[in-house]
Amino acid sequence: MAxxxxxxxxxxxxxxxxxxxxxxVCLAPIGAxxxxxxxxxxxxxxxxxxxxxxxxxxxxxxxxxxxxxxKANMLAxxxxxxxxxxxxxxxxRVFAGAFxxxxxxxxxxxxxxxPVVLILAQMAAWYQFRPINTDEKTQVVLKLxxxxxxSLPPVTLELPQAVDEVVRVQIPGLQEVRWEVQAHQAGxxxxxxxxxxxxxxxxxxxxxxxxxxxxxxxxxxxxxxILYPLEPxxxxxxxVQSISIAYPPRDSKIYGAxxxxxxxxxVSIIFALLFKPILKVKI
Numbered sequence: 001m002a003x004x005x006x007x008x009x010x011x012x013x014x015x016x017x018x019x020x021x022x023x024x025v026c027l028a029p030i031g032a033x034x035x036x037x038x039x040x041x042x043x044x045x046x047x048x049x050x051x052x053x054x055x056x057x058x059x060x061x062x063x064x065x066x067x068x069x070x071k072a073n074m075l076a077x078x079x080x081x082x083x084x085x086x087x088x089x090x091x092x093r094v095f096a097g098a099f100x101x102x103x104x105x106x107x108x109x110x111x112x113x114x115p116v117v118l119i120l121a122q123m124a125a126w127y128q129f130r131p132i133n134t135d136e137k138t139q140v141v142l143k144l145x146x147x148x149x150x151s152l153p154p155v156t157l158e159l160p161q162a163v164d165e166v167v168r169v170q171i172p173g174l175q176e177v178r179w180e181v182q183a184h185q186a187g188x189x190x191x192x193x194x195x196x197x198x199x200x201x202x203x204x205x206x207x208x209x210x211x212x213x214x215x216x217x218x219x220x221x222x223x224x225x226i227l228y229p230l231e232p233x234x235x236x237x238x239x240v241q242s243i244s245i246a247y248p249p250r251d252s253k254i255y256g257a258x259x260x261x262x263x264x265x266x267v268s269i270i271f272a273l274l275f276k277p278i279l280k281v282k283i
Contacts, residue, residue, distance in 0.1 A: 008222035009233065015118060016229040023122035030126050031210050035255030038210070039127065040267055046119070047268030048275050050112060055281040057108040063101065063282040070097040105283075120261065121229050125212040127260035129247035131205040137166055137182045138248075140202070142193055143241040144175040145219075152177065153239065158192040163204065175241075195239045202243040203231065210255075216244045 030038040073090040080086040132138050144152065152170055155177045159165060167180040183189065186207030193200045205213045217231040218224035219241040225233050234240050249257030276283065 005222055006220065006236070009220045009225055012118075012222055012225045012229075013233060015114075016225065019118045019122055020229060023125075027122060027126065035127065035210055035252060039123075039255045039260055039263055042123065043264045043267035044271040046116075046264070047271035048279075050116070050268065051272040051275055051279060051281055053112055054105075054108045054283065055279065057111045058282075059104055059107075060282050063104050066097050066100045066104065067282060070094055070101075073097070101283075117226060118229070120264070121226055123260070123264070124227070125214060125230055126210055127250060127252075127255045128257050129213050129215055130250040131186075131207050131209075131211050131213055132183060132245075132247065133208065134183060134186055134206060137180050139246040140179045140181055140191065140204075141244045141246075142177045142179075142195075143219075143243070144177070144195070145239060145241045146175050148175055149173050150175070153196040154194075155196075156194045158194060160189045162187065162206075163189055163191070191243075193240070193243065198239055200234070200238075200240050200243065202245065204245060205247075213247050214245075215247050216242060218242050 027042075030042075070093075073093040076086060076090040077094075080090075140157075142155065142157075144155075146152075149172060152172050152175065155170075157165060157168075157179055159181065162185045163181055163183045165179055166182055167178075169178045170176075171178065181191075181204075183204065183206040189204045189206065191202045191204055193202070202217050203214065205211050212230060214228055214230035216224060216228040217234070218228050219234045219238070220236045221233075224242070234242065250260075251257070253259050254263050275281075
């Protein structure tokens with residue numbers, strides 16, 4: 001498991017470099033237009049692009065043959081509904097056709113899953129959380145590598161002038177140091193952590209509106225690297241395991257915490273179905 005985690009962590013770290021660069025360019029308009037509009041436009045475009053990806057990665061001829069057989073057997077069920085032998089035979093063929101369609105969908109779904117997850121992670125940076133408001137307090141947690149209940153190394157937090165430290169707590173049992181901080185002006189700031197003379201950074205976003213935020217700078221955990229792609233992960237031998245900031249969830253039924261993803265899938269499916277006959281895609 002450790003080897004698999006190391007391999008996947010490295011693979012997704014490389015992929016995040018590509019998707020972060022693309023996301024900065026392609027998703028930049030999100031910050032300039034209403035959230036409901038940006039999520040709708042992205043979802044519509046993604047629905048059509050995924051439909052095209054399905055078309056060119058699936059066996060459209062085989063899917064067409066299976067669908068024709070299903071239609072023929074559905075017609076037989078109507079025409080020979082009084083003949084039990086024909087009815088059961090046609091029903092069995094309909095179910096077999098449904099499983100055949102599922103089988104033909106496995107390849108395109110396997111091709112889609114990784115880019116879709118990485119794109120959703122980019123969108124989550126905009127929609128899942130909001131930046132800290134000015135004069136709003138939030139918690140910053142530094143998680144160190146090391147056995148629980150062992151003494152902590154010297155740790156200090158260097159803050160920009162616009163950010164104040166309110167409270168600092170050390171928790172050796174969890175190998176954590178926690179701060180409560182408060183910013184007095186909007187902007188993007190770098191928090192610098194000094195751990196026994198070694199420097200580590202985590203960005204802090206303050207302000208209103210739609211901005212990309214990263215609640216966690218992860219360690220070598222491939223799941224966290226996927227979910228929080230904006231900042232490079234800490235190395236396996238780093239003194240720091242992770243740094244997190246408690247950004248509040250964004251409040252909206254269309255482009256807010258958790259709701260944005262459901263809206264994304266609904267709109268994507270609607271546009272995929274609308275464009276299916278136009279692009280002549282068999283599903």
